[in-house]
Amino acid sequence: MDVCQVLVQTGVPNRRWMRIIHENDKTSLVQEERSDFSEPLDRLMRGLLEKPPESLKQVIGTINKTPTLASIFVGGGGDSSRDQASIVWWATNILGGQFIQAYFAQAPSTIFSEPVFELVFQRLIRDIESSTRTVHNLNPLINTRLINSERIDVAPGLVIRRLTDDELEEWLNDYLNEPVFSDISGMRVFDICQMNCAIDVTYDLRKHENWESPKDLLSSVTDILTTLRILTDQNVHIAFTKQISDSFFHSSAGRSPSIPHRPIGAVANIEASINQSVIDLWNRIHSLPNGSPMKLALKRWDMVSERFDEYDKLIDYWIAFESLFASDSSQEVTYRASLRIAALIGNTSEEKVQLYKDLRESYKLRSEVVHGSVPKNKKNAYLLVDKTRSYLRRALLKLLSSGQAFDPAAMEIELLSQYKG
Numbered sequence: 001m002d003v004c005q006v007l008v009q010t011g012v013p014n015r016r017w018m019r020i021i022h023e024n025d026k027t028s029l030v031q032e033e034r035s036d037f038s039e040p041l042d043r044l045m046r047g048l049l050e051k052p053p054e055s056l057k058q059v060i061g062t063i064n065k066t067p068t069l070a071s072i073f074v075g076g077g078g079d080s081s082r083d084q085a086s087i088v089w090w091a092t093n094i095l096g097g098q099f100i101q102a103y104f105a106q107a108p109s110t111i112f113s114e115p116v117f118e119l120v121f122q123r124l125i126r127d128i129e130s131s132t133r134t135v136h137n138l139n140p141l142i143n144t145r146l147i148n149s150e151r152i153d154v155a156p157g158l159v160i161r162r163l164t165d166d167e168l169e170e171w172l173n174d175y176l177n178e179p180v181f182s183d184i185s186g187m188r189v190f191d192i193c194q195m196n197c198a199i200d201v202t203y204d205l206r207k208h209e210n211w212e213s214p215k216d217l218l219s220s221v222t223d224i225l226t227t228l229r230i231l232t233d234q235n236v237h238i239a240f241t242k243q244i245s246d247s248f249f250h251s252s253a254g255r256s257p258s259i260p261h262r263p264i265g266a267v268a269n270i271e272a273s274i275n276q277s278v279i280d281l282w283n284r285i286h287s288l289p290n291g292s293p294m295k296l297a298l299k300r301w302d303m304v305s306e307r308f309d310e311y312d313k314l315i316d317y318w319i320a321f322e323s324l325f326a327s328d329s330s331q332e333v334t335y336r337a338s339l340r341i342a343a344l345i346g347n348t349s350e351e352k353v354q355l356y357k358d359l360r361e362s363y364k365l366r367s368e369v370v371h372g373s374v375p376k377n378k379k380n381a382y383l384l385v386d387k388t389r390s391y392l393r394r395a396l397l398k399l400l401s402s403g404q405a406f407d408p409a410a411m412e413i414e415l416l417s418q419y420k421g
Helices: 001-008 038-052 054-065 084-106 116-128 165-176 190-192 218-232 270-284 295-306 308-325 334-346 347-368 376-403 408-417
Strands: 014-023 026-035 132-142 144-147 149-153 159-162 195-205 242-245 252-255 267-271
Touching: 001 038, 001 218, 001 252, 014 165, 038 084, 054 084, 084 116, 084 267, 084 308, 132 218, 132 308, 144 159, 144 195, 149 218, 159 218, 159 242, 218 270, 218 295, 218 376, 267 270, 270 347, 295 376, 308 334, 308 347, 334 347, 334 376, 347 376
Parallel strands: 144 267
Antiparallel strands: 014 026, 132 195, 132 242, 149 159, 159 195, 242 252
């Protein structure tokens, strides 16, 4: 209540705020004015440190007399710190600053709201009593859209979910008020407005534990990207990563820098009908052993999403093919790989013959590129690169969906056995 009275006396400036309106598959921006509490609250916090009011002094005194509260102050080594300067700083910035910030995030008005105060106060009590804190690693996706569903629960603590307009507007208005949001300055307003969903990872840390993601977190998120790229055959990218905590003691670890410019293409639409396919494929990819031929092939598939040059993509496709189909052969790679791939993904004898011919031509093009030759007919060369991509994707999906051990050498014997008299 005292803070609200101070803000009424000193005044709260307005800031431009751009609202995002989604209507009839169209996105528009509407400008309005909103109260900007950032500067007045910063000024207020400096004043609390320089000249703490009586109420804050009482809080500090209570902390000094209460071992349970004093134990909240934990240093890097885990020992409680009763240093008076630390307690004053903590009481001012956490009990004072974070609490006030949380209050005005819920009630952005200088008119005191007792229900909002009580809600934030109860949250603070739970935070003090708890030994852990819940953390979110939020990874907004570019060029990806959930259709007819709000979320996909991939695994415990691992969700693909829709972004709210409030989240998008926060990032958009931070972006428009640089340098506050300079860490994603490489993005465009369009990118932010069109973001639809994110990979949201939730996990618990001890209350005073440093910001450190679980070891499996990065691979879990990477495997979701791989899954979406294969299922949709589109380029899916993470815009940035934002760490968020529900704790007053560790409110946020900020954002990672945004990605450099990436090739986009058509939007990866994830229909509700393939939600289970996303879960199943992610589980298969995530369970692959490190260093396996499939893991290497998938890594090359992901690298293609960052390539602009078609011939660089072709080289990656063939590295993936060779790891899967010709790792046992140092001779006649083009023959063996082409034969085995055709045998795996071809449905009829005629299709297998055509696949074999296309793959031989593709490998020939790959060899020309590697040795510095420039194809004369770019249109035909690019069509062949697209075919190679399609064949690799079919092979990856078939191998992943089978869930069985894959022996490329046995494929030749099986293929030849079909022609026994």
